[in-house]
Amino acid sequence: MSSPGVVKAAARVRASVVQVRSDEGPTAGGGAGIAWGGDGLIVTSAHVVPTPEATVVLRDGASHEAVVVRRDPHRDLALVRAAGVELPPVEIADPRTLRRGTLLFAVGHPLGVTDAVSAGVLQATGPLPPGLELPGGKRGLAWVQADVRLAPGNSGGPLADAAGRVVGVSAMIVAGLALAVPAPDAEAFVAGYRSGPRLGVVARAVVLSDTDRIGLALDRVERGAPADRAGLVAGDVVVAIDGAPVHSPSDLSRSVRRARGGWLTLDVVRGARWRRLQVVLGAAAT
Amino acid sequence: MATDRSSLTALSDQLADAVAQAGATIVAVHARSRLPSTGVHWRDGIVVTTEGTVRREDGITVTLPDGAAVPASLAGRDRGTDLAVLKVKPGQLPVARLGDPAALRPGHLVLALARLDEAGPRAAFGAVSAVGGRWRCWKGGEIDRLLQSDLVIYPGFGGGPLVDAEGRIHGVNSGGLSRSLATTIPATTVDRVLTQLLERGYVARGWFGAAMQPVRFHEAARKRLGLDREGGLVLIAIEPDSPSALAGLLVGDVIVALDRKPVDDPEQVLEALSGDVVGKALHLDLVRGGQRATADVLVGERPAGRR
Numbered sequence: 278m279s280s281p282g283v284v285k286a287a288a289r290v291r292a293s294v295v296q297v298r299s300d301e302g303p304t305a306g307g308g309a310g311i312a313w314g315g316d317g318l319i320v321t322s323a324h325v326v327p328t329p330e331a332t333v334v335l336r337d338g339a340s341h342e343a344v345v346v347r348r349d350p351h352r353d354l355a356l357v358r359a360a361g362v363e364l365p366p367v368e369i370a371d372p373r374t375l376r377r378g379t380l381l382f383a384v385g386h387p388l389g390v391t392d393a394v395s396a397g398v399l400q401a402t403g404p405l406p407p408g409l410e411l412p413g414g415k416r417g418l419a420w421v422q423a424d425v426r427l428a429p430g431n432s433g434g435p436l437a438d439a440a441g442r443v444v445g446v447s448a449m450i451v452a453g454l455a456l457a458v459p460a461p462d463a464e465a466f467v468a469g470y471r472s473g474p475r476l477g478v479v480a481r482a483v484v485l486s487d488t489d490r491i492g493l494a495l496d497r498v499e500r501g502a503p504a505d506r507a508g509l510v511a512g513d514v515v516v517a518i519d520g521a522p523v524h525s526p527s528d529l530s531r532s533v534r535r536a537r538g539g540w541l542t543l544d545v546v547r548g549a550r551w552r553r554l555q556v557v558l559g560a561a562a563t
Numbered sequence: 564m565a566t567d568r569s570s571l572t573a574l575s576d577q578l579a580d581a582v583a584q585a586g587a588t589i590v591a592v593h594a595r596s597r598l599p600s601t602g603v604h605w606r607d608g609i610v611v612t613t614e615g616t617v618r619r620e621d622g623i624t625v626t627l628p629d630g631a632a633v634p635a636s637l638a639g640r641d642r643g644t645d646l647a648v649l650k651v652k653p654g655q656l657p658v659a660r661l662g663d664p665a666a667l668r669p670g671h672l673v674l675a676l677a678r679l680d681e682a683g684p685r686a687a688f689g690a691v692s693a694v695g696g697r698w699r700c701w702k703g704g705e706i707d708r709l710l711q712s713d714l715v716i717y718p719g720f721g722g723g724p725l726v727d728a729e730g731r732i733h734g735v736n737s738g739g740l741s742r743s744l745a746t747t748i749p750a751t752t753v754d755r756v757l758t759q760l761l762e763r764g765y766v767a768r769g770w771f772g773a774a775m776q777p778v779r780f781h782e783a784a785r786k787r788l789g790l791d792r793e794g795g796l797v798l799i800a801i802e803p804d805s806p807s808a809l810a811g812l813l814v815g816d817v818i819v820a821l822d823r824k825p826v827d828d829p830e831q832v833l834e835a836l837s838g839d840v841v842g843k844a845l846h847l848d849l850v851r852g853g854q855r856a857t858a859d860v861l862v863g864e865r866p867a868g869r870r
Contacts, residue, residue, distance in 0.1 A: 378582030
C-alpha cells in the first residue's frame, strides 16, 4: 500500500472534520462533524447533539458556539451551524457506486484521540444482513456497512473512499461492524434544511405534567422563521400536529415535509393555557 | 499527489477485484436458524463450510451468487477439524481458485469473504499475523499448517474463504477455533478432510481404548529397569473389546515408549493416533509387574459418536 496515498487522501478529509461537543448524551466526551457545503453548516450524528446547542472545536483548538438547526433521530443525523466557521467542504460520493471490498477509511476522535484515521473495506450498502438487529428496531434503513474499527468519538465523522470522497457519516457499531449513514441521505438532509418547507424550531420530547402524554418543548425558535411568524416562542409545548398527538421531535420534521397546502395546525400549551396556531411554512433563508 | 492517490485507488480496485473474483465461488449456507454461514465451492458440486455452523442435517439450502436458493445435502462432517461438506448440483457456479498456503507470510494483505444473502459477497480486510507448522486444535483435529490473521470474523463469516490480494483462496476461516486471532483451516487440510468425508462421510481417527495418566518412576526403579527417562503413562482403564484389550494390556501397565519413542504425556498418544494409523500396529514398551515387557496394539477406528 502506498502510505503517502493514504496520508494525502486522509489529510484532505481531515481538513473538513471538526469535534462536536454537547453537555449531554452518550458521546458527552465529543463526537465528530463534517463541514458540508459552507455557511458554517456541519453534519454530525443526532446522538452526538441531544441538546439544542453544541460546541464545535476546530483542529487549531479554537472553540465555536453552534446551534442545532436540524435533527433526525431516526436517521441519526443532525445539522449544526457554527456562524463564521468556514472549512473546505467535503466532496461526496454515492456508496452504492462503490464495489464491495473497496478501501474505506474513517476519520474521527475515537475514545478522545483527535483526528484519528482507521482503515478497512466496504462490506455492503443497504439494509443489514439477516441475523443483525439494531437496538430500537430500525429495520429497513440503508447503511454503509464497513469492516472499519470505530469507537465512541467517531460518531458523526466521515467514512471516505481511497480518493478522499465522503461516502457516509459514521453512526454506530453493531456486532463489530461499522455503520454509516449513506452520504446521499446526509446530502438530502442538508438540502432539506436549505430549501424545504420548515418551521425553524429546535424541539425535544417532554412528558406533560398531570398526564403521561408526550409533548414537544421548543428549545429555540429561529427569528423570522415560519414558527416565529406564527407566534410560537421558546418554551411552548406542542401537543398535537393537525389534530394528531405527537410522540417524538421527528414528528415535527415529518409533518413539515408532508404538509399539504403549505401550512400546519399546531396545538400548543403555553404556561397553563392551551391554544391552536396555524403555521404557514416557508423556505429557509439561505 | 495524483500518482499517490491513483496508487491507493489502484489498490482499492485490486481488492474489489479480488472480492468479485473469489466471491463468485462462494455461497450462503442455511443450516441453522436465523444467521446463515458461508460456504466455498471447492470442487464442482462440492461446497465446504465449517462444521460448527451446520446445526441441522436435513433441509439445508444454499444461496448462489446469482441469488437463487438451491437444495444441498450434507455429505459428511468432521468436528475435529471443524469442516463439513455439502453436495449441490454441479455446474451452477465457478470452482474456487486455490492459492498455495505456504506462500502467505505475516504481513501479507488478505480478505475474509462471506455471503449472507442475495445482495453480494461481503469482505473484511487485514493482514496475515502468524504462520507455522502442523498443529492440533482444541476440537481434536490435526491442522496441517498454522494460518492466523487479524481479520474480524463477523457473524456469518465462518466457513468463508481467506483470500489473497490476487483473489486466490487459501483456506476456510473458522470462528470456532480460536478467540484472539482469526484462524484459517488451510487448503491442504480442507483437501485431505474433504477426500475422507466424500469417501465415508467421516474422518477415521485412531482408537486405543485405554485411559491413562502420567506416572513417575523412583530413581532406583528407573535404574533397575534400565529406563533412560523417569516418566511413563499408567493405564487406569481398558475398554472391553478395544484394541488395548485385544492386545492383552492390563490396568496398571505403564507405557514407557510408543514405536521406540519415550512417552510421558497422554497428548503424545493422541498425536500418534491422529494420523493415518487405523489398521496399523503400534509397538509399546511397557513396565508390567516391575518387569520390562512389550506389546503390539492394532489401532482401531474410533467408534461413531466419539469422533
